[in-house]
Amino acid sequence: MRFDVLTLFPEIFSGYMTQSLLKLAIDRSLVELNLHNIRDWSRDKHHSVDDRPFGGGPGMVISAEPTVEAVEAVQATDSEPGHLVMLTPQGRKLDQPLVEQLAQHKRLLLLCGRYEGFDQRVSDILKPDEVSIGDFVLNGGEVAAMTVIDAVIRLVPGVLGDEDSSRFDSFSHGDRLLEHAQYTRPREYRGLEVPEVLLSGDHQQIARWRQENSIQRTSQRRADLLPEKNKGKNDEPRNS
Ligand code: JCK
Numbered sequence: 001m002r003f004d005v006l007t008l009f010p011e012i013f014s015g016y017m018t019q020s021l022l023k024l025a026i027d028r029s030l031v032e033l034n035l036h037n038i039r040d041w042s043r044d045k046h047h048s049v050d051d052r053p054f055g056g057g058p059g060m061v062i063s064a065e066p067t068v069e070a071v072e073a074v075q076a077t078d079s080e081p082g083h084l085v086m087l088t089p090q091g092r093k094l095d096q097p098l099v100e101q102l103a104q105h106k107r108l109l110l111l112c113g114r115y116e117g118f119d120q121r122v123s124d125i126l127k128p129d130e131v132s133i134g135d136f137v138l139n140g141g142e143v144a145a146m147t148v149i150d151a152v153i154r155l156v157p158g159v160l161g162d163e164d165s166s167r168f169d170s171f172s173h174g175d176r177l178l179e180h181a182q183y184t185r186p187r188e189y190r191g192l193e194v195p196e197v198l199l200s201g202d203h204q205q206i207a208r209w210r211q212e213n214s215i216q217r218t219s220q221r222r223a224d225l226l227p228e229k230n231k232g233k234n235d236e237p238r239n240s
Pocket residue numbers: 087088089091112113114115116117131132133134135136137138139140141142144
């Protein structure tokens with residue numbers, strides 16, 4: 001899986017790129033991540049990439065010319081242009097099915113804006129897949145691009161230590177339940193004990209408890225995820 005990120009602030013990615021899971025995947029050639037500074041495609045002597053909005057208003061708009069030139073140049077560095085994703089508050093909202101769809105591509109280009117975003121003609125010309133990570137306002141597309149990369153690399157075969165663990169994630173199969181509570185040592189902490197059944201060694205009972213716990217937490221926290229039949233199954237006060 002190859003990622004190419006186009007941004008005005010490539011240094012935002014440096015800490016993320018040295019993170020262990022991604023670094024291991026890069027070292028093992030399962031993932032390639034290249035950073036490109038849009039400013040490198042600026043043509044004027046001041047290396048400018050943004051300008052004031054026509055029609056007035058606050059902030060600055062990133063110019064079409066260096067952006068389109070940058071994307072086309074980066075696309076041309078491989079035999080296939082790749083799937084172009086633009087991170088924008090106006091995009092379709094990211095969810096696990098969209099992550100799975102993006103993970104089907106061998107190559108993703110992630111176009112990150114700042115300020116008030118890009119000149120509309122960037123989208124008109126390049127027709128990117130416009131994606132938003134949620135209904136809140138970020139300062140730019142970089143954190144959203146890292147979110148996409150982080151979610152997609154989990155689905156690249158061999159990236160996770162345990163080959164299969166991504167298949168058990170919440171939302172990855174049809175049932176869309178939240179994960180059950182997890183415990184580790186010690187058995188008691190500040191008077192709070194690990195549920196007895198988890199210490200029992202009875203795998204069938206443990207599976208039953210986890211299933212119940214999943215449904216209970218989902219109905220308490222994210223009832224919108226449940227099929228109608230399970231809704232309101234649990235009216236206990238929340239504490240798991
Ligand atoms: C890319 C610049 C900052 C902030 C105008 C928007 C009312 C325009 C994103 N889920 C997400 N939230 N935010 C982003 C995102 C933000 C970006 C850029 C992505 C480039 N900005 C910005 C505010 C506005 N307001 C709502 C008016 C741009 C994703 N993905």
